[in-house]
Amino acid sequence: MSIPLRRVVLVDDHDLFRAGVRAGLGKTVEVVGEAGSVADAVPLIKQLDPDVVLLDVHLPDGGGQAVIIQVAQDRPAVKFLALSVSDAAEDVIGVIRAGARGYVTKAISGDELTDAVHRTADGDAVFSPRLAGFVLDAFRSGDPVADPELDQLTSREREVLQLIARGYKYKEIAARLHLSTRTVESHVSAVLRKLQLSSRHELTRWAAERRLI
Amino acid sequence: MSVGPLRLPVALPRITRVERDRVVAGVCAGIADAVAVDPTLVRLVFALLSFASGAGIVAYLGAWALLPAPGSPAPRRGRRIGGTVLLVWSAILALRGLGLADSVVWPLALVGAGVVLATSSNTFGLRQRHLQAGALVLMVLGVVLFVQRNTGGSASTLLAPGAVAVALMLVLVPWAFRLVRERDAERAERVRSEERADLAARVHDSVLQTLTLIQKEPGDARRLARRQERELRAWLYPDRETAAAGTVAGAVDAAAAEIEELHGVRVDVVRTGDAPLDERSQALVLAAREAMGNAARHAGVDEVSVFLDAGGDGVSLYVRDRGSGFDVDAVAADRRGLAESIRGRMERVGGAARIVSTPGEGTEVELELKQ
Numbered sequence: 001m002s003i004p005l006r007r008v009v010l011v012d013d014h015d016l017f018r019a020g021v022r023a024g025l026g027k028t029v030e031v032v033g034e035a036g037s038v039a040d041a042v043p044l045i046k047q048l049d050p051d052v053v054l055l056d057v058h059l060p061d062g063g064g065q066a067v068i069i070q071v072a073q074d075r076p077a078v079k080f081l082a083l084s085v086s087d088a089a090e091d092v093i094g095v096i097r098a099g100a101r102g103y104v105t106k107a108i109s110g111d112e113l114t115d116a117v118h119r120t121a122d123g124d125a126v127f128s129p130r131l132a133g134f135v136l137d138a139f140r141s142g143d144p145v146a147d148p149e150l151d152q153l154t155s156r157e158r159e160v161l162q163l164i165a166r167g168y169k170y171k172e173i174a175a176r177l178h179l180s181t182r183t184v185e186s187h188v189s190a191v192l193r194k195l196q197l198s199s200r201h202e203l204t205r206w207a208a209e210r211r212l213i
Numbered sequence: 214m215s216v217g218p219l220r221l222p223v224a225l226p227r228i229t230r231v232e233r234d235r236v237v238a239g240v241c242a243g244i245a246d247a248v249a250v251d252p253t254l255v256r257l258v259f260a261l262l263s264f265a266s267g268a269g270i271v272a273y274l275g276a277w278a279l280l281p282a283p284g285s286p287a288p289r290r291g292r293r294i295g296g297t298v299l300l301v302w303s304a305i306l307a308l309r310g311l312g313l314a315d316s317v318v319w320p321l322a323l324v325g326a327g328v329v330l331a332t333s334s335n336t337f338g339l340r341q342r343h344l345q346a347g348a349l350v351l352m353v354l355g356v357v358l359f360v361q362r363n364t365g366g367s368a369s370t371l372l373a374p375g376a377v378a379v380a381l382m383l384v385l386v387p388w389a390f391r392l393v394r395e396r397d398a399e400r401a402e403r404v405r406s407e408e409r410a411d412l413a414a415r416v417h418d419s420v421l422q423t424l425t426l427i428q429k430e431p432g433d434a435r436r437l438a439r440r441q442e443r444e445l446r447a448w449l450y451p452d453r454e455t456a457a458a459g460t461v462a463g464a465v466d467a468a469a470a471e472i473e474e475l476h477g478v479r480v481d482v483v484r485t486g487d488a489p490l491d492e493r494s495q496a497l498v499l500a501a502r503e504a505m506g507n508a509a510r511h512a513g514v515d516e517v518s519v520f521l522d523a524g525g526d527g528v529s530l531y532v533r534d535r536g537s538g539f540d541v542d543a544v545a546a547d548r549r550g551l552a553e554s555i556r557g558r559m560e561r562v563g564g565a566a567r568i569v570s571t572p573g574e575g576t577e578v579e580l581e582l583k584q
Contacts, residue, residue, distance in 0.1 A: 129481070129483045129518060129520065130481075130483050132483070133483040133484055133485045133520070136485040136486075136522075137485050137486070140485065140486060140524070162520070162522060165483045165485065165520045165522070166518065166520040166531040166533055166577070167518035167520070167531075167533045167535075
C-alpha cells in the first residue's frame with residue numbers, strides 16, 4: 001500500500017524552527033506553505049487548502065487558537081496539529097478545545113512528527129504523553145484547569161489516557177487492553193470530542209476566564 | 214523621593230514690563246497688557262492703593278524689582294527676593310489700610326508668603342525640598358498666630374479662618390495629588406526595572422553560562438542544554454512546572470532532574486494530580502528514583518518516561534524505557550537495587566512494585582501506593 005503524500009502548511013513565528021521541521025519531515029509529507037503570524041496564516045491556509053496545518057500554540061498576534069477559529073468555518077476539512085514548547089496546560093488545552101486534533105512537543109523526532117501528520121490527516125487524534133496528562137487534569141474535578149461543565153470520562157477512556165501518559169503507543173495499548181487499535185483510536189477521539197463539545201460561547205468564556213484571549 | 218515644584222491649579226499670565234506706553238518703569242502697562250485691560254485702570258488701582266499707608270507705591274517698587282524688562286532674562290536672585298518682600302509688605306499695608314485688624318493681617322501675610330514660596334519653582338534658587346519646608350512653616354505659623362490672637366474671636370474675624378483654609382487647600386490639594394501620582398509612577402518604574410534586571414540576570418547567569426560551557430565542552434552539550442531547559446521552564450511556567458516542595462510531584466521532579474544530571478539521559482515527567490509528601494510517598498519517590506537510575510544505567514536509551522498519577526485513592530507512578538529489557542526472574546535475586554531499593558521499599562510502606570520487562574522491548578516499573 002502506497003502512503004499518500006500529505007500537503008502541510010507550517011505556522012510558527014521562528015524561522016529557524018520552521019527550517020528544522022521542514023528538514024526533519026519525511027518524503028511523504030510536503031510543506032506547501034509557511035507563515036509566521038496569524039494574519040499571514042489565515043489567508044494562506046484558505047488559499048492552499050492543505051491536509052494538515054502544523055500550528056505553533058504561541059503566535060505573536062493571537063496564538064494558534066485564533067488561526068483555527070478563523071479558518072475552521074471556511075475550510076472544515078483542514079486539520080490542525082498543535083506543536084509547542086509551552087508546558088502551560090491552559091495554552092495547550094485551549095488550542096485543542098479550539099479544534100486542533102492533537103498536540104506534540106517540539107522535541108519530537110522527525111519520524112514521529114511525520115507519523116503524527118499522517119494520523120492527523122486520517123482524522124485520528126494525536127496525543128502525546130504530556131497532552132494526556134493535561135487532559136486527565138482537565139477532567140479531574142478540583143484541579144485549577146478543570147472545567148465542571150465537561151462531560152466526565154468513562155473508565156475505559158481514562159484507562160486509555162493513563163496508558164498514553166505512561167508512554168504507550170496505540171498498538172501497545174490495544175494489546176494490553178485486548179482491544180483493536182481502531183477501538184483505542186475511537187476512545188481517544190471521543191475524549192477529544194468531549195473537550196471540544198462546548199459551544200463557541202462557552203469556549204470563549206472558558207478562554208476568557210483563563211486569560212487566553 | 215524627589216518632589217517636583219508645586220504649581221497653582223490656575224495658570225498665571227506671564228508679565229513683563231513694557232517700553233511702549235510706559236510712564237515710569239512700564240510696570241502698570243505690562244500688567245495691563247498681560248491681563249488685557251486699559252493701563253489707566255491699573256494705574257488707578259495703584260494710585261488708590263497708595264492711600265492705604267502707601268501700599269501702592271511699595272507694590273509698584275516690588276513689581277518693578279520682580280518683573281523682567283522686555284527681552285531680558287529673569288532678574289537676579291537678590292532682586293527677586295527683594296521684590297517679593299516688597300509685595301508682601303504692600304499687601305500687609307493694603308489690608309491694614311482696608312481696616313483689617315493686625316491680628317488678621319499678620320497671619321494672612323504669613324500664609325500668603327507661604328503660598329508664594331510653595332508655588333515658586335526656582336524663583337529663589339533654593340532647593341525644592343527646602344522651599345516646601347519653609348512654606349509649610351510659614352503657613353503653620355500664620356494659622357497659629359491667628360488662633361492665638363483671636364481666642365476672644367470677634368464676629369468680623371470669623372471670615373479669616375475660612376480664607377486660611379482655602380489658601381491651604383489651594384496649595385496642599387494639588388501638591389498631595391502630585392505626590393501620590395509621582396509615587397505611583399515611581400513604584401511602577403521600579404517594578405519594571407526590577408523585572409528587567411531579573412531577566413537580564415537570569416539570561417546572563419544561566420543561559421549565557423550554559424552557552425559558554427557548551428562551546429568549551431561540546432561533548433556535554435546535551436546534558437547542559439537539558440539542564441538549562443529545565444531551569445528556564447521552571448522560571449517561565451512556575452505554577453505548572455515546579456510543583457511545590459513538600460509534595461510528591463515536586464519530589465519526583467527533583468529526582469528526575471538528579472538522574473538527568475547524573476546519567477545524561479532525558480527523563481520526561483508527565484503528571485496528573487498531586488499529593489502531600491509523607492513517609493510512605495517519600496518511599497515511593499525513592500523507589501522511583503532507583504527505577505529511573507536503573508533505566509538510565511542499563512537500558513541503553515537516552516530517554517526515560519515517568520508518569521505520576523496522584524489522586525484521591527492513592528499514588529501510582531510508572532517508569533518506562535524502550536531499551537534493552539531483561540529477564541526479571543533471572544536477575545531479581547542478585548540485583549540488590551531491584552529487590553531491595555524498589556520492591557522492599559514499597560512493601561515496607563504497604564505499597565506494591567511491579568516490574569514488567571521484555572528483552573529487546575524495554576522495561577516498565579509500576580509503583581503503587583493505596584491510600
